[in-house]
Structure formats: C-alpha cells, structure tokens
Amino acid sequence: MTLDIARLRADTPACETLLHFNNAGAGLMPVPVQQALSEHLALEARIGGYEAHAEAKPKADAFYTEMAALLNAQPSEIAYIENATRAWDMAFFSLPLQPGDRILTHASEYVSNYLGLLLQAQRRGLEIDLIPSDASGQVDTDAIQSLIQPKTRLIALTHVPTQGGLVNPAEEVGRIARAHGLTYLLDACQSAGQIDLDVERLGCDMLSGTGRKYLRGPRGTGFLYVREGLIKELDPPFIDLFSAKWTGSDTYELAPDAKRFENWERFVAGQIALGTAVRYARETGLPTIETRVADLGATLRDALRDIPGVTVHDLGQRKCGIVTFTHDAHTPQDMTSALRARNINISVSNRTSAQLDLGARGLDHLTRASVHAYNTEDEITRFAAAVAAL
Template sequence: MIVSSLSQQDVEHLREETPGVGQVIHFNNAGTGLAPSPVLDAVKRHLDLEARIGGYEAADAAGAELDAFYTGLAALIGSKPHEIAYVENATRAWDMAFYGIDFKEGDRIVTGRAEYVSNYVAFLQMKRRKGIEIDIVEDDESGQIDLKGVKAAITAKTRLIALTHVPTFSGLINPAEEVGEIARSAKLLYLLDACQSAGQIPLNIGDIGCHMLSGTGRKYLRGPRGTGFLYVSDDVLDQLDPPFVDLQAANWIDETSYELVPHARRFETWERYVAGQIGLGVAVGYAIGFGMERIGDRICSLGAHLRSELSGLAGISLHDKGKRKGGIVTFTLDGETPEKTKARLSASGINVSVSGAGSARIDLPHRGLDAVVRASLHAFNTEAEIEEFVKAIGSFR
C-alpha cells in the first residue's frame, strides 16, 4: 500500500479537477499538459478578457493576479517576492542566470553527470567563448553526485557549482542541501536547476543554500506551457549582469546611460505570456493549498511502489539511482527498445516518455545505456493505475 499524507479524498479531489485523468493513464512528463481546472479556468478567463478589452488593458486589470505569482513562488521556495522573476521557460531562466556571470578565461565550473543537456551545451559554449573549464564530478556508490568529489574538485579558479536537482533520465534526487553547504564554505556561486523538482518535492532556499534557482511551470507544478521562473538571491544580484535587457529590466536614464531595476525582475522581459503568468501563479497556489510536504510524500511513495512492482517482473531492468529517489521511474525491457515499449504502452492507453543519450551524453552512455523508458508519476496517479501499468508491461514479456 502507498504510505501517503494525502487522504483518499484529497486524491479524488485532485483527479476530479484534472480533466485529462481517466481517458488514458498519464505517467508522462509529470503531468505536462494536465493542468488542474482552476489553472485552465484562470488562463481562459484572461484570454477572454484580452479578446474583449485588449491585451494592455487586460494586463492592467490583472495586476493583483500577476502580483500573486511572485508572492506564491516566494512562498513555495522560501524566498522573497522581489527575488523572483517570471521567465518564459526553465531553460531560459537558467540561461539568464548562467550567462549573467562574468566568466574569465581559466574559470572553472563544477558539475555532475546528471546535468541537463541544455545546461551542459551552455557550458561548452562558454568554454568556446571564454576559455572556461568544466569539472565533472563522478557519482558516488549510490549514484548521486559524490560530495567528497565536489569538495576535491574545487580550486582557486572555481567560479560556479551548477547542479541539476532531479535529472529527466533517472529517479535520482541529488543532495542539493549538502552541495549548498560546500558552496557556502567555499564562497562559490551555486546555480540549481529545479525544473523537475519544483512541485515534486518541497524546496526551501534557506536549506538548499543556492544563489540562483530555475524552474518550469509545465511539469510537476502543472502550470501552463511556456512559463517558468528564476530565483536570484539579493546576496548575488549585483554579481550578475543580465545577458540582455529591455524596458522591464532597466530604466533608461538619458541618451548615454541606463540603470538596472533593483531586484530580480531585471531578468525579465516586458512582453510576456500574461495569461500564462496568471495561470502559473494559480498552479503554485494550488500546490501550496494541498501542501508540498504531503504532495512530495505521495509522489515519492508512488515512485517507490512502481519500482517495487517492476522489480518483480522478469526481463525488466530498473535504472534509477541515488540515495533518495522521487516520482520518476526509468527502466528498459530486455530485447526491446524504449521507443517500442513506449509505443506498445501507448496502444494500451498508457502515456510514458523516452529519455535518450542525446539528452544525457555524460550519464546514460557512461552507464552503458542508449535510452530508457521514463514513467513520471504525480500525486493524482493511483495504485490501480500502477497495477494496470505493471500488468501491461508483464504482458509484453
């Protein structure tokens, strides 16, 4: 049985307010596209308002809802509202922080094998542009980033520790808090990619100790696609120079000068998906309403339950790693490509994803894998859906 702090009534409520639930079994991308009804209603309501009175006027009328995004995100991660920026997606949010660092030739970045593809190619671009060096820390015996290795990798030239909290291709939850302690002791900038962890597990900036954190609206937070956010600590705000600015980010003083706004909104752009920002604010409030501790407990419990069930099937290889695991479950079937497994599950009314080596060049090939099937569970999933999923996988054997 699932040990969960969400009651059966809570789960039923989540399912009732998720229009796509019940048509197929959604183990795909943490519920991407499965926004709860209050989020859908908020987005549609604002789009209807834009159609009636115009985009500028609708944005002016939605001031309180737009502000709620900042206060909600701050409450979700334990920051201050002015330390939050609204950005169009998690990758661009991460980019605004990373490319805002004034790297010099010879500077070094410490990262791990779980780093996301978009982040790592940015490292490579900065290496080509500025001559920085990338230090990859190996996993420890459990599969998480080796904390002793992180300490050993730090030199006088180290400028940044960059960590993906939860990779897309494993159930791993990296020890972000312990890495934060190392960064704090070494007085280094610390950038955390929380794309898969925001909405999946509780986040607290004070405990994590990162200076910058990026996230998306469309995955575990169940907000609209085309939405994301960036946290930048007051402590490092003036150490970063936004890679590009506009009238949202800066005040134009005269013909020869400008000044950046005195908060994290210097990383925003003025033109934005206003309905999406409102919807993401509602999604954050929705998650907080159920309680992130409770949601996180259920998601992790569901993940553990699915792993346990799959481990009992012949011909199944599980590929999750780390001391702490979440709601993403990765596996392969002997003699069958992950793409074929995905197609057969889809034919059975079950949605999953495939993570390939193209998005994990320093992880999956290192483990002798080309690709894995990825099942991403959310709090609205049930034991019955897991049983049906396992039954379908078993029938393939």
C-alpha cells in the first residue's frame, strides 16, 4: 500500500498553519474524527446525553470491533477507558499479587506506571526487579532469564518510552513471558497508531493505550486489551453498574468480558470518535504508517545531528518517530518557547517523569520533536533550519 500524503494533509488542515512536531506522538486530529466528535456533541445538545447515547449505540459499539481489528483481538477482549494511565491501572491493580511476589520492569517504564508499581509494592509487600539495558539502551532480553525467580509473576514494559525514540523488543519479551508462564503487561501508549500491533505476535496478556497520540483521537479516551483466558482471573479495583450486575442484596457478578474494567459514565462522543480514528488509521494502513514514521524520524535525527551544538539522545536498536535532543546553548524550555513563537510545536521531557532513565544518562531534560505520517521532508528541513537559527 502506498501512503496517500495528499489525503493525510487534506484531512489535517492545521498542518498548513502549524509546523507540528508533536508532543510524543500527540497527532493532530483528522477531519473525519473531528466530525464524529462534534456530531455526537451536537446530538447531545439537541436531545440529551442519555438519549443521544441510545441513538448512537451502534456507532459507540463500533469502537470495540475497530480496536479489536487494530490489535488482532476479539471485541470481547477490548475495554473503553478514559485514558491510557487508567487503562494500565485497571489491568495492573486487578492482578491477584501476593506479598513477596516479584515484578520485572525496565528503567524506561512510564512514570505513572512506575508510581503504580511503587504504590502496590508498599501496600502489598511486592518486590520490583529492574531489567538492565543492553548496550543500545533497550531492555536487555538476555538478562531477563537470570532475573526470573520462583515468585516472579509479572513483566511490565513500555513498548515505546515517552522520553526517546527507542522501541523496546516487545515480541521477544513476550516469548520469554510465555515460556515462563508470566503475565505480561505492555504499555502501548506511544506505539498504538505508530506501529502495527498484533497482540498474538507480541505475546502480551494485557495492553493499554490512549486515543490522543498516534491514533489521532480525542483527548480523554483510552483502551485496554485483556486476553480472554485471563479476564476471569482479574478482580477490578473498582466496579459500577456497568462492569457488574447486582444479583442480590449481598451478591454481584462481574461482567464476563473486558467490560468489567469499564465505567457506565463515559465520554460517549470520545468513544465514537476514537472508533473513527482507529478506522481511519486502519484504512490508511498501519504497516505503511509505521514505515513512513520511522523513515521521517531517521531523517529528522540526521538533520539535527548536522546542527552545531545539538546532540540526539535516542536509544535502542530500533527507533521510531519520537526524536529527542539537547542543544549546548539553549535549554529545552527556551527552545520550546522560541520555536512556539515561530508556530512550531515541540515539547520537553524532564527527570521528574523519568527518574531512572534520564538519571542514569546524566540528563535533566530532553527536547522532543516527534513526527507523524502527515509530516513532510520539507517540514523537517524547515524545522532543522529554525533550530540552527536559534
């Protein structure tokens, strides 16, 4: 499949006025997604929220089939959650971990996830074992074998860390997890919509993600995949009248599928729009998007390396569209402000959100300038010129 850049640009009119090297994959929303969002909000304004949901139920339900097709899963294995962090929380906090159980993770784990690990470690007496990085900076899969102990229960890994272009070898980790009977929780917040994901190929038991980044859906939307054979073993940290049925004065039954992780009260317009965004990405072609984004990321890194005083800090054997760098003469905050004045969007990652990763590298801050499939080589040239002219 050939990527139709003209279509992507036409569906992203903000590209013409904003040089959007986005916030770690927070892509601009396509016109069809905007329309789906605004149409349902308009329907709510006309007839009310409950009535609008009932009328638009087929559109809302389409989210499950679209997301399942994106991940090579079953619709019953998909839950709609309000954001990626809460999706990860619903999976992790549902696990029946006991005092002394051990969790394997990596220094690149997302800050909110790691805070969740620390919280449960303190509450339940769990142990966190940090998998070292290999020479390239990605998770060292060879080291995992030696870290697995009789009480090891879980591997938690971020597929694409927010603070760099690294793509962790998630499939190899999945093979190890399955071989040892370990539960495998994969954070795909930055990879969903950027990388062609297949939960069978990845070997993960649970996968969480957001709508607002590379999938180009609305903010306040997320999703969770849980393998069918695992769902009934999980006890959600909280439930409501949607995720469970009140069967008697002192009894209840959890939903038999992934809906046991959902809330009844939800952003219905967002669910419909996220389903539209997933369909848009699938129609564009995830393998094509993946190749395009990786190629643009490599072009951006090469352009930045040619600028005196700039150092690119991306790690890993495989890299993606998230590009991080520093400038000897400018702080990331100063660069962000100066470039924003020229209508160029970038962002900053700091040590408070990546204590283990950036701390080990001796870095306090990184500037992020990330590409999506709708960006062009000309925009990369213009961006590099703007950085060089600071």
